[in-house]
Amino acid sequence: MDISKLTQEEITRLGDPSDPRGEAGIAMLTRMNLSHSLLTERALSLVTFNGNETVLDIGCGGGAALYKMSRMLPKGKLFGIDHSQTAVGLAAKNNAADIERGKMNIQRAQVAAMPFESDMFDVILTVESFYFWKQPQSELKEVYRVLKSGGAFLLALDEYGREGLTDETKQNAKEYDLFLPTKEQLTQLLCGAGFEKIVLHTYQGSDMICAEAKK
Numbered sequence: 001m002d003i004s005k006l007t008q009e010e011i012t013r014l015g016d017p018s019d020p021r022g023e024a025g026i027a028m029l030t031r032m033n034l035s036h037s038l039l040t041e042r043a044l045s046l047v048t049f050n051g052n053e054t055v056l057d058i059g060c061g062g063g064a065a066l067y068k069m070s071r072m073l074p075k076g077k078l079f080g081i082d083h084s085q086t087a088v089g090l091a092a093k094n095n096a097a098d099i100e101r102g103k104m105n106i107q108r109a110q111v112a113a114m115p116f117e118s119d120m121f122d123v124i125l126t127v128e129s130f131y132f133w134k135q136p137q138s139e140l141k142e143v144y145r146v147l148k149s150g151g152a153f154l155l156a157l158d159e160y161g162r163e164g165l166t167d168e169t170k171q172n173a174k175e176y177d178l179f180l181p182t183k184e185q186l187t188q189l190l191c192g193a194g195f196e197k198i199v200l201h202t203y204q205g206s207d208m209i210c211a212e213a214k215k
Helices: 008-015 022-035 037-044 064-072 085-094 096-100 136-146 167-175 183-193
Strands: 054-058 077-082 104-108 121-127 147-157 196-202 209-214
Touching (some): 008 022, 022 037, 022 085, 037 064, 037 121, 037 147, 037 209, 054 064, 064 077, 064 085, 064 104, 064 121, 077 085, 085 104, 096 104, 136 183, 147 183, 183 196
Parallel strands (some): 054 121, 077 104, 121 147
Antiparallel strands (some): 147 209, 196 209
């Protein structure tokens, strides 16, 4: 199959954003590395890094957020997980130098049962993955478990549940079984997991939302 002859919609359908795989999955993830750049930057701007933090990217996709954070953390340690083996492979390829020198670790894992010790991370980020979490309350509790006391959790989405969603967004949510939480749902879920100091950031002229929460 010649991926270059397919439309973005066809690539997305074949690649499957819920579990990227194959050539179409790689093409889709590569596109997302670019299209999610502004959202990632907005989320990361909510934290002041010292440069030596231990951080985790949940649903790391093609690895662009890990690459950005690595530039911000000269003495830090970075971890990434994704349940897609295709995503893990691409993220590892795009961050090969950091992995080679032991600064970064990327592995296949589920957010519901992460292979990390409790109180391990200073900052945890997830960009555009929360749509696919099947048990968000219990999975957020797992995020809370591995976050250090005083640590920050950043949850970033291009779309959230609200009035005025486009027909295309509604169709995509239905086709790919996406969870589009409202502001109220996000706050309730984060509170239910134990998080405190929850702030929801929205941006004029944009459908993006970044949730900032502390342990």
